[in-house]
Structure formats: C-alpha cells, structure tokens
Amino acid sequence: MxxxxxxxxxxxxxxxxxxxxxxxxxxxxxxxxxxxxxxxxxxxxxxxxxxxxxxxxxxxxxxxxxxxxxxxxxxxxxxxxxxxxxxxxxxxxxxxxxxxxxxxxxxxxxxxxxxxxxxxxxxxxxxxxxxxxxxxxxxxxxxxxxxxxxxxxxxxxxxxxxxxxxxxxxxxxxxxxxxxxxxxxxxxxxxxxxxxxxxxxxxxxERFHRAFRRLPIVAPSVSLLTSEGPYAEIINLGQARANVLGAPKVANVSVMAGFAYGDTPFNGFAIIVTGPDQAACEALADELARASWERRARFVAKLTSLREAVERAVTSEVPLCFADVADNPGGGGRGNTMYILEAFHKAGVQDALFGIIHDPELAAEAHALGQGASFTARFNRGGAQGFSKPFSAPATVRALSGGKVAGRRGIFANTAIELGPTAALTLGGITVVVVSRRTQCADPVFLEHLGIDIASARALVVKSRGHFRGGFDEFFSAPRIIEVDVPGLTSPVLDRFEWKKLPRPVLPLDPETRWGG
The missing domain is CATH 3.40.50.10350 (Glycerate kinase; domain 1)
Known part of the structure; x- marks a missing residue:
C-alpha cells in the first residue's frame, strides 16, 4: 500500500x-x-x-x-x-x-x-x-x-x-x-x-506523514480482544516501537482490525503510522504488517455449541457468563434472537439472568400490566424476521423502569443511556431484562437499576460480542466466559454469510490467500 x-x-x-x-x-x-x-x-x-x-x-x-x-x-x-x-x-x-x-x-x-x-x-x-x-x-x-x-x-x-x-x-x-x-x-x-x-x-x-498497509485478513470479531491474543500482540508491539522511536519520529500507531460485516471493497487488517519522520513511519508500518501476517493462523473463532452451553449452565459449580456473540446489537444484531433463552428455559436452568432483549411491545405490555402481574410473555410477537423468531413462556413482572441510566463501567462509563421503558420478567428460574431501545448489554447498570443482584446469579447471558468484558469483569474472569455458537447477524463464523464486496481471496475464508509484503 x-x-x-x-x-x-x-x-x-x-x-x-x-x-x-x-x-x-x-x-x-x-x-x-x-x-x-x-x-x-x-x-x-x-x-x-x-x-x-x-x-x-x-x-x-x-x-x-x-x-x-x-x-x-x-x-x-x-x-x-x-x-x-x-x-x-x-x-x-x-x-x-x-x-x-x-x-x-x-x-x-x-x-x-x-x-x-x-x-x-x-x-x-x-x-x-x-x-x-x-x-x-x-x-x-x-x-x-x-x-x-x-x-x-x-x-x-x-x-x-x-x-x-x-x-x-x-x-x-x-x-x-x-x-x-x-x-x-x-x-x-x-x-x-x-x-x-x-x-x-x-x-x-509540524507536518505528519501517514504510512498505510492493508492485509488480506478479515478476522472474526471474537479473535480481536486486546487483553491477550494476536491482536493485542500487534498493538503492544506498535506502541513499544513508537515509544522507542519517540515523538519526533512517530506520533501515532493505529492497528485497525476492521469490521467484517461491513462487506466493503477495502475490508482488511490495516496499519497506519503517523509521524514527522517518513522513513521511520514506513519502516514501522512494514514491521507491523509482517508481524500481523505471521499471526494470521491465530485469527479464528473458537465457539461453544449451544448443547454444551446448556449442559454447562446446568452443571457448573461456579457462575458462568454466556455471550450471545451472534446477536450483538453492538455489531448490528437485532438483540432479540431466542436460541439461547429457549434452550435454557427448556432445560430448566435456574438462577439465570438474560440481558438484554430488545422487544418494545413486550416491555410496553409489562408496563401496562404492572409489577407483580403474571402473564404469557410473547417475544417477537410480530412473527419470524430473519433470525428473530417468536417464543412464549409464562412470566411474572419482577421490576419496571423508565430505562434512564448513567453508565457505570466499560464502554458506557459516565455516559447517559436511555433504554426506553424497561422490564425485568421472571420465566421460571430465569430473569430476562427487556428494553425498548436496542443496545448491547455492556454495562451491569442495565440490570442493576432494576434491583437485580448480578453476583447472586449462577448464569448470565449477555447479547454482546466483547464490550461486556469491560463492564462485567468484576463478576466474571475470562475463564468463566463462554462464547456460544448460535445463528445471528453477527456470527463470527464468516462462511455463513453471502459476501458481495469483500476483497477475495482473504483469510480466514480462503486458505489459499497469499500476501506479498
């Protein structure tokens, strides 16, 4: 480039x-x-x-x-x-x-x-x-x-x-x-x-040069955490090199993972080095591009099947967090697929929390009925739309709110958030938080403002790909997080999509991909 x-x-x-x-x-x-x-x-x-x-x-x-x-x-x-x-x-x-x-x-x-x-x-x-x-x-x-x-x-x-x-x-x-x-x-x-x-x-x-490299890697979203793993290693390497070179040579190093579901002609792992020294910026961009390519085989999705997730929710002796990474509102998911909720409900999972499901009609009905009311909760009552299919179960209105909260941790910390009319519903051993405005469950306050004690739950299911880790890490360490493989608009299994503009060949979709950097 x-x-x-x-x-x-x-x-x-x-x-x-x-x-x-x-x-x-x-x-x-x-x-x-x-x-x-x-x-x-x-x-x-x-x-x-x-x-x-x-x-x-x-x-x-x-x-x-x-x-x-x-x-x-x-x-x-x-x-x-x-x-x-x-x-x-x-x-x-x-x-x-x-x-x-x-x-x-x-x-x-x-x-x-x-x-x-x-x-x-x-x-x-x-x-x-x-x-x-x-x-x-x-x-x-x-x-x-x-x-x-x-x-x-x-x-x-x-x-x-x-x-x-x-x-x-x-x-x-x-x-x-x-x-x-x-x-x-x-x-x-x-x-x-x-x-x-x-x-x-x-x-x-001052005047800055920008060195730019793009690689044929469109990494699954779950492989792009920055606490550890290949992506973290590249970012850390870039910052270490920039610190050694100093501000007179390199002003900024940005390692951009990309967003697969954008499906653009310019998707791909990208390195941009900005700074006053053109030679230093170009050399560092080359080094980081090579280091990224060397790690290409590690950018893969490692998910847990729904069957195994249910089994672990039933049998685990320690509390677990289950991430519905395929229905992440933070990536365009609708926040209302029922695959995990229906499976957990059918299996009789106890002491579980679900946060958060986007269903304005259901939230409005719960508000109209009032706290303590028992009724049949009908999710996605408008019928199946893509991955969002109907599900019904007996429920009780546990708590209600107007949905105005101030973010407590993670990406939404100190940010004013409006969830719209919100309800906590009890479905057997499961409490489900239903919101009227679609957003990902990345902050504990989305549940806590309804009086829910997260620490007392044996299982938490979040509709989020990764930002929940910055909010719920005080409850669940990385070994207690299970990324579940179910269908959805943000599934990390990339060969499930019909790509139209994504540059091909590209990893991990095309194993024969080569790069001449």
Whole structure:
C-alpha cells in the first residue's frame, strides 16, 4: 500500500488572540450490510452547534467519549475557539438510508462553508465502518468535504474505532489518523485527548506523514480482544516501537482490525503510522504488517455449541457468563434472537439472568400490566424476521423502569443511556431484562437499576460480542466466559454469510490467500 500524500505547508499566519479556531464535527455508526437499514431516527445522539460543547463538558455526556476527551484536552491546554457544527452518533445498525446521510452532509457543508477562511484546524469523530444505502465509504466522503471546503492547508485530525474498514481516502484526507487501542473500547476519551495534542502540534507547524498497509485478513470479531491474543500482540508491539522511536519520529500507531460485516471493497487488517519522520513511519508500518501476517493462523473463532452451553449452565459449580456473540446489537444484531433463552428455559436452568432483549411491545405490555402481574410473555410477537423468531413462556413482572441510566463501567462509563421503558420478567428460574431501545448489554447498570443482584446469579447471558468484558469483569474472569455458537447477524463464523464486496481471496475464508509484503 502506497503512503498517503502530504499537503503542502500552509501559509504562515498568526494564531488568533483567543486561541486557535477549531471546527468540530462527527459521524459515528458501525454498519452491518446484512442488517436492516438505519434511518435518521436511529441517530439518537444528534448534537448541533453549541449543544456539542455543552454535552462534551457535562458530567454524563450523551455522546461517546472521544469528543468530550478532545474538548477537555483543548480546554486544559490553553485558549481556543471551538466552532461546532454537527455530531451524529447511532447504535450499530444496517446501512444508513442515503437520504438521511445526504441531509447530514448538507448540514456539514453549510457549517463548513460558513467557516471558510475562519478556522485554523478541524477535528472529526468518526467510526470508520459506516455505510449508506449508496456509499461504501461515508466517512471518506465527509473527510473529502472538509478538505474541499476548508482547503488542503487546514490541519484535520480524525479519530476512529479500531473496527474501521480503512479506505485510501480516509488516510489521504486527514493529517493525523488516531485509532482506538482497546477492545473492549475503554480508551475513547484518551484517543480524543490524543487527537487534541496532535492537532496542537500540527497548528504549531509540524507536518505528519501517514504510512498505510492493508492485509488480506478479515478476522472474526471474537479473535480481536486486546487483553491477550494476536491482536493485542500487534498493538503492544506498535506502541513499544513508537515509544522507542519517540515523538519526533512517530506520533501515532493505529492497528485497525476492521469490521467484517461491513462487506466493503477495502475490508482488511490495516496499519497506519503517523509521524514527522517518513522513513521511520514506513519502516514501522512494514514491521507491523509482517508481524500481523505471521499471526494470521491465530485469527479464528473458537465457539461453544449451544448443547454444551446448556449442559454447562446446568452443571457448573461456579457462575458462568454466556455471550450471545451472534446477536450483538453492538455489531448490528437485532438483540432479540431466542436460541439461547429457549434452550435454557427448556432445560430448566435456574438462577439465570438474560440481558438484554430488545422487544418494545413486550416491555410496553409489562408496563401496562404492572409489577407483580403474571402473564404469557410473547417475544417477537410480530412473527419470524430473519433470525428473530417468536417464543412464549409464562412470566411474572419482577421490576419496571423508565430505562434512564448513567453508565457505570466499560464502554458506557459516565455516559447517559436511555433504554426506553424497561422490564425485568421472571420465566421460571430465569430473569430476562427487556428494553425498548436496542443496545448491547455492556454495562451491569442495565440490570442493576432494576434491583437485580448480578453476583447472586449462577448464569448470565449477555447479547454482546466483547464490550461486556469491560463492564462485567468484576463478576466474571475470562475463564468463566463462554462464547456460544448460535445463528445471528453477527456470527463470527464468516462462511455463513453471502459476501458481495469483500476483497477475495482473504483469510480466514480462503486458505489459499497469499500476501506479498
């Protein structure tokens, strides 16, 4: 992969007396091509103008932590003049309806054009695995818009989720590329703060080169944890090398795992090294690409069958956590498949918790009946839709809430979350938490705010791929986590999908894949 071209040095200009003027904008959604399309209403965090700053500076922001981290760091570093435009964020979903994205683009364009010639830099919060019903690379389109309107000399720093599918345009049309380093994502605030520091360096006159390598590896999601394993080793190697080389040579190392279900022409494990020293950046990108390829055989899914999961739930002498990785709302899953719940219920599993199932109709019925009511809980009552099939069982309403919570741990820590009308239902020996707004079960508070004692459960089932590990680690260590193999829109078994745009050959789908790096 060739290196990204660098913009010509900007004309020298004095910093405004009130500090640098910085445009703020963002578009963050992870899109699963196999999931239903997302609408404008799915962007539940849509902040415009001064609302971006008010949210970022609040005690419990609605936005995820990159923008709050950036604003905090800029505030602390000295005077600056924020110029906020639009920050749009949504839960992972299907491709965004293009008309909805076009309307956002119109807002960004109008805001940028109003700032033309009046800003010194720009910061953009992105995910990197977005799609629209017409575009494979909406993030690249937004970055190109920033360049088009503000020009090539205004420094642009972009931060991305480590699940970004990195296009050439994304690397080309920024001055510093900043990716998460942790999965579960526990460093979003830090990456926002790092973005502010890099932008300050660019404003002081430094120029950064971006070295970019993409490999034919589309790793199963469950093989991409950063506490241990091949992905962790590559990230740690990159940080160790960057520390030795130092800031005068390398400013940032981002190892991007990608998001398989985006199914884009540029899916693939990606290395981006940003820094002042072109030779050092290129050499380090080459080293990390080779190290990634050497570990290619270890990027595989290792799952437990449903039959074995049921047996362990019944017989285990220690509490266990079962992850429904195939129905992860954090990857576009609908959060309402019944495979594990039905099997556990049929087997008579006792002292079990299920969190969380997205079923607004069932939650509304429980609220209408009231706490203590007994009834037949009918999940997915609208009939089978893909992997989401109906299931019914006698139930009692154990607890009810409006679903407004403040995140306690992990990816949602200190973030204001709205689950909508929420109910805890007892189905025999199982308590199921039903929510009205789809999200993954990544924070214990989603259960605890209903009076549920997680520590007393013998089994916990979470609809989440990996972020639950950052929230529930105080209850379940890694050896007590079981990743269950059931059908779903986010199954880590990649040969179950009909890929349309994924570059082939690619590992692990095509064993004959070669790479010439």
């Amino acid at each position: 060739t290196a990204a071209p660098e913009a010509a040095p900007p004309p020298q200009a004095a910093t405004p007396s009130g500090g640098p003027r910085i445009a703020l904008l963002g578009f963050s959604i992870e899109c699963n091509r196999f999931a239903p399309a997302a609408t404008a209403e799915d962007f539940r965090v849509r902040l415009e103008g001064e609302a971006i700053l008010a949210d970022a500076r609040s005690r419990a922001p609605r936005a995820l932590a990159e923008m709050p981290g950036f604003v905090q760091a800029m505030d602390k570093a000295g005077p600056w003049q924020p110029r906020p435009i639009l920050l749009a964020m949504a839960e992972p979903n299907g491709p965004v309806e293009h008309a909805a994205f076009a309307a956002m683009m119109a807002t960004w364009r109008a805001g940028l054009e109003a700032l033309r010639g009046q800003v010194d830099g720009a910061y953009c919060v992105l995910h990197g695995a977005g799609l629209t019903t017409e575009l494979d690379d909406p993030e690249g389109a937004l970055q190109t818009l920033v360049r088009e309107v503000l020009g090539p000399h205004v420094p642009l720093v972009c931060s991305y989720d480590l699940h970004a599918n990195v296009s050439d345009v994304m690397v080309r049309d920024c001055d510093a590329f900043v990716g998460y380093r942790t999965n579960p994502h526990l460093d979003m605030r830090e990456r926002g703060m790092e973005s502010a520091a890099l932008l300050r360096r660019l404003l002081a006159g």
